Amino acid sequence: MSIELVPYLFSFIAPFIASLIVFLLGKKRFIKESVSVLSIFLAILSTILCWSALSISDKTYLTFGKVFYIDGFSILMQLMVEFVALMVILYSFFYIPKVYNHRKDNFHNYYSAILLSTAFMNLSFIFNNLFLLYIALELSTIVAVYVIVFNLNKDSLRAGFKYIILINVGILFSLLGIILLFYMAGEPVMISNIGEVIKALPRNIALLSAFLFIVGFFTKAGLVPFHLWLPDSYSESPSSVTVFLAGGVTKLGFYGLVRTITGFSFNYEEIKILVIFLASLSMLIGAIVAFNQRDIKKVIAYVSISEMGFIASALVLKTYEGIFGGVFHLINHTLIKGALFFVAGAIVYSCESRNIENIKKAIGKMPTVITTSFFIGSLAVGGMPLFASFLSSITIFFALTEEGFLWASIVLIVSEFINAVVLLKTAIEIFWNKEKNEVSTISIPFLMLICTVFFVILLILFGIYPEIIYPLIDSATKGIIRILS
Amino acid sequence: MEIIYIAILFFSFLAGETKSLKFSILSLVPHSIFIVIVVFIIGYVNNIPSLYLIAVLDLVVRAILMPILLFKCLKNRVETETKPSISHPLSIALSIVLLSIGYHFVEMFKSSYIPHVISSFSSGLTLFLYGFYLFISKRDILKMMISFFIIENGIHFLIISMIPRMPKFIEVLITFNFVVAIIFLVYISLRLNEIFVREEIEKLKKSSSQRS
Numbered sequence: 210m211s212i213e214l215v216p217y218l219f220s221f222i223a224p225f226i227a228s229l230i231v232f233l234l235g236k237k238r239f240i241k242e243s244v245s246v247l248s249i250f251l252a253i254l255s256t257i258l259c260w261s262a263l264s265i266s267d268k269t270y271l272t273f274g275k276v277f278y279i280d281g282f283s284i285l286m287q288l289m290v291e292f293v294a295l296m297v298i299l300y301s302f303f304y305i306p307k308v309y310n311h312r313k314d315n316f317h318n319y320y321s322a323i324l325l326s327t328a329f330m331n332l333s334f335i336f337n338n339l340f341l342l343y344i345a346l347e348l349s350t351i352v353a354v355y356v357i358v359f360n361l362n363k364d365s366l367r368a369g370f371k372y373i374i375l376i377n378v379g380i381l382f383s384l385l386g387i388i389l390l391f392y393m394a395g396e397p398v399m400i401s402n403i404g405e406v407i408k409a410l411p412r413n414i415a416l417l418s419a420f421l422f423i424v425g426f427f428t429k430a431g432l433v434p435f436h437l438w439l440p441d442s443y444s445e446s447p448s449s450v451t452v453f454l455a456g457g458v459t460k461l462g463f464y465g466l467v468r469t470i471t472g473f474s475f476n477y478e479e480i481k482i483l484v485i486f487l488a489s490l491s492m493l494i495g496a497i498v499a500f501n502q503r504d505i506k507k508v509i510a511y512v513s514i515s516e517m518g519f520i521a522s523a524l525v526l527k528t529y530e531g532i533f534g535g536v537f538h539l540i541n542h543t544l545i546k547g548a549l550f551f552v553a554g555a556i557v558y559s560c561e562s563r564n565i566e567n568i569k570k571a572i573g574k575m576p577t578v579i580t581t582s583f584f585i586g587s588l589a590v591g592g593m594p595l596f597a598s599f600l601s602s603i604t605i606f607f608a609l610t611e612e613g614f615l616w617a618s619i620v621l622i623v624s625e626f627i628n629a630v631v632l633l634k635t636a637i638e639i640f641w642n643k644e645k646n647e648v649s650t651i652s653i654p655f656l657m658l659i660c661t662v663f664f665v666i667l668l669i670l671f672g673i674y675p676e677i678i679y680p681l682i683d684s685a686t687k688g689i690i691r692i693l694s
Numbered sequence: 695m696e697i698i699y700i701a702i703l704f705f706s707f708l709a710g711e712t713k714s715l716k717f718s719i720l721s722l723v724p725h726s727i728f729i730v731i732v733v734f735i736i737g738y739v740n741n742i743p744s745l746y747l748i749a750v751l752d753l754v755v756r757a758i759l760m761p762i763l764l765f766k767c768l769k770n771r772v773e774t775e776t777k778p779s780i781s782h783p784l785s786i787a788l789s790i791v792l793l794s795i796g797y798h799f800v801e802m803f804k805s806s807y808i809p810h811v812i813s814s815f816s817s818g819l820t821l822f823l824y825g826f827y828l829f830i831s832k833r834d835i836l837k838m839m840i841s842f843f844i845i846e847n848g849i850h851f852l853i854i855s856m857i858p859r860m861p862k863f864i865e866v867l868i869t870f871n872f873v874v875a876i877i878f879l880v881y882i883s884l885r886l887n888e889i890f891v892r893e894e895i896e897k898l899k900k901s902s903s904q905r906s
Contacts, residue, residue: 340864347871354878363889370882374838377875378829381849384868385822388849392811392856 214273217262219255220287221331223248224294228324235317242302245320249295252331256287263684269691270401278337278400280691281684285536286334286464288681289543293456294327296547296660301449303654304554308561309359309447322355323453330457334464337399339387342468343380346461350376350429353458357446368438368445375438376428383425383465386418400468404693407472419473419480423487426470430462432521433491436514443510444563448554451506455513455546463517463539467524471532472693474525484525485609489620491518496627504563505556508635509549512590512628516542519621523605526612533686534604540671540678541589541598547664549586549632555579555661556639559651568639573651578658580640582665587636589668591629597671597678695735699817702728703793706821706844710828711786715773715836719764722843726757729847732814733854740812744862745854752850755869760843763880767836770887776834785831792827796820811855818851835883839876846872 215222227248235241259279263271270280298320305316312319329349336342351373358369390398393414394406407415424435431439439459443451474481495515502508520542523535556579557563560571585596592602602625609618671678705725709718730753737745778785800816808815825845832838853860853868 338864340860340868344864344867344871348874351871351875351878354882358882358885361885363886363893366882366886366889370835370879370886373875373878373882374829374842378826378842378845381845384849385852388852388856391860397861 216255217259217271217273217279218277218335220252220259220291220335221328223251223255223328224324224331225328228321228328231317231324232321235320238316241317241320242298245298245324246295248324249291249298249327252327253288253291253295256284256291256331260284260288260681269684269687272337272401275337275399276341277335279335280688281681281686282464282467282536282688283334285540285681285685286460287331289460289540290327290330290334290457293453293543293547294323296551296663297323297449297453297456300452300551300554300657300660301447303657304449304558305447308558312359312361315359319356319359322352323450326352326356326453327457330461333461337401339390339398339400339403339469342400342465343384343387346429346465347377347380349461350380350458353450353454356450356453357442359447359450360445364441365445368441372438372442375435379428379435380425382421382428383469386421386425386469389414389418389421400692403468404472404475407476407693412477415473415477416479419470419477422465422469422473423480423484426462426465427487427521428462429459429465430517430521431459431514432462432487432517433494433514434487436491436495439514440507440510443513443550444504444506448506448550448557451510451550451553452547455550456543459517460539460543463520463524466521467689468692471525471689475527475693481525481527485522485614485617488518488520488522489617491515491521492620492624493518496624496631499628499631503565505553505565505568505635505639506550506563508565508631509546509553512549512632513542513546515624515628516545516590518624519602519605522614522617522621523608526608528608528612529686529690530604531608531612532689533682534601534608536682536685536689537678538598538601538605540682541596541601541668544664544668544671545586545589545598548582548589548661548668551657551661551664552579552583552586555653555657558653558657565635565638569642572639575640575651576653576658578662579653580636582661583636583640584633585665585668587629587632590625590632592625593629595672596668597675598668599672600675695732695813698728698732698735699797699814702732702817703797703820703824706824706847707789707793709840710824710832710837710844711782711789713775713782715768715775715834716765718775718837718840719761719768722764722840723757723761726752726760726847729851730757732817732851736812736814736854736858740858742858745858747862748854748865751866751869755873756843756847759873760876763876764836764839764843767839767880767883767887769884770891775832775837778832778834778837780831788827788831789824792824793820796823812858813855814851815855818848818855820848821845821851822848824848835886839879839883842879843876 231241326349329345333345354373428435495511499511560568589596589598606618705721708721733749797820800819825841828841
């Protein structure tokens with residue numbers, strides 16, 4: 210590795226150094242905020258540099274020694290996490306000081322933990338060795354627990370404990386899978402050669418390893434039946450952190466899934482059927498359970514579980530369209546959840562409650578931007594035309610049907626419909642059937658509104674002009690298929 | 695070696711099934727010391743000097759640091775286990791069955807299918823399975839941490855038995871991850887204990903003011 214490669218690695222170096230600076234010197238508001246934003250901008254710049262280097266080269270991937278492996282999918286994941294981290298940090302400038310004022314001495318630790326977790330996530334997206342990927346992935350999970358329990362009340366601590374213990378134990382299964390692969394291959398298993406290793410495995414061992422990876426990465430992604438940590442962590446953490454969890458932390462589970470389980474599903478039909486069955490369970494259970502929730506963030510959390518089922522079912526398909534749809538929905542899921550949880554954050558900011566009954570009593574006239582964003586988010590969850598989620602859902606629908614999983618396509622459509630109904634019902638209850646009729650509009654900080662609107666604008670923009678994002682998704686899809694097929 | 699493996703399983707049984715949390719944590723000390731001995735012997739017998747480093751690391755982390763960290767969790771709480779989801783006598787019976795028959799079956803599986811792995815494989819897989827059983831059957835926060843510790847020890851054994859010549863920095867990093875996870879768990883547990891104590895004091899104050 211030469212020094213010229215360092216700018217490409219700034220995607221994790223910048224947030225890592227910034228987290229140290231903020232931790233040590235970040236008591237002053239200006240330092241923690243400016244350093245955090247600057248480091249994320251540097252990380253984005255580094256990822257864009259990588260993208261341009263990949264675009265001008267003939268290859269579909271970049272390797273730095275045997276340590277790093279960067280393809281379109283790594284770049285897409287990095288960009289997504291960096292964008293989410295930037296939005297979360299900007300949103301937190303006003304949200305955290307008001308809602309969590311009792312922790313004002315620890316605000317710098319909050320930013321530091323987000324930056325450190327982002328750094329580890331970015332690192333795991335470019336590691337070639339599966340063991341190192343596992344280590345970075347687990348560290349990002351562990352660090353994120355600090356921001357989940359930031360409120361330090363009984364419920365948030367319980368949610369944090371559940372999160373860390375369940376994910377750590379779950380992810381140990383995937384470590385067992387990596388050990389098994391290493392033992393069978395007789396050499397370190399790299400992302401660049403995992404396709405060949407999987408093909409050479411005896412059938413029983415392959416099925417066993419795939420099962421271990423499914424347990425590990427499904428737990429990390431929060432898919433049924435390993436989702437127990439997700440609703441509590443989403444609802445008890447600050448809304449900005451919830452966006453970080455939905456848009457970043459759970460996406461690591463999908464990254465692991467794509468790099469390992471997709472390879473098994475390319476070679477073994479049983480694995481594909483098992484994953485699609487579990488994904489369909491996620492779709493249905495998430496949508497049905499969301500109906501009974503009275504906590505606005507839990508409603509969105511269960512809808513999120515349901516939507517993640519769409520992604521998982523698509524990412525194990527053997528066709529270009531299937532993987533393309535899954536990757537596209539991965540982006541859309543981040544945008545939709547970003548918009549919805551930021552709206553939930555604005556509601557918590559003004560009403561100081563997450564309970565729908567309490568919100569109805571306390572809510573005044575919300576800014577139109579907030580109500581519109583919630584409605585757009587709800588319609589996007591339903592996969593309505595004009596939104597990017599329409600394109601991804603329809604692609605997944607056709608890809609599933611083409612591969613003979615008509616039943617899964619029907620489950621997808623039904624759960625999309627239920628999800629949209631649940632969210633629209635919640636929106637009508639909160640914004641129309643409110644018990645308080647105030648004439649004056651509630652004041653929500655401008656930056657919080659901007660962050661929310663940004664997610665919504667991208668959702669519409671990618672829906673109307675999908676060609677903006679298509680090259681990146683195409684590169685990611687080709688990257689995935691190249692390794693595994 | 696067989697006796698050491700059985701001793702490791704016996705002490706993990708004590709750690710998992712005794713009601714006294716103090717005794718559970720103390721049982722982890724001989725459990726971990728035997729692990730250190732096994733790693734050292736495997737390193738010596740198979741001529742893998744890098745395993746000596748892992749043995750020293752295990753001694754510091756698993757036999758000394760972990761019990762100290764877990765003992766910290768006993769601050770501000772009762773030292774008896776919260777009622778588990780499976781009744782205690784049944785849980786003891788299940789543990790004995792799982793550890794003895796599980797070990798026997800894993801040993802049979804090993805000798806017929808993967809005879810080349812190092813002998814600690816059976817003990818490692820049994821520890822992993824037993825730790826997972828404890829994890830789903832226990833409701834006490836500290837017991838769940840102990841079960842996580844046992845699962846991790848099982849994985850550690852499996853790495854050593856299946857890929858003894860794996861680059862050691864990876865193993866050191868995995869141990870580092872484990873330590874960081876335990877530190878965060880201890881932090882959460884301590885904060886929760888503080889909240890429970892505060893709630894109890896408030897309840898007591900309320901009841902005494904009602905009486906007066």
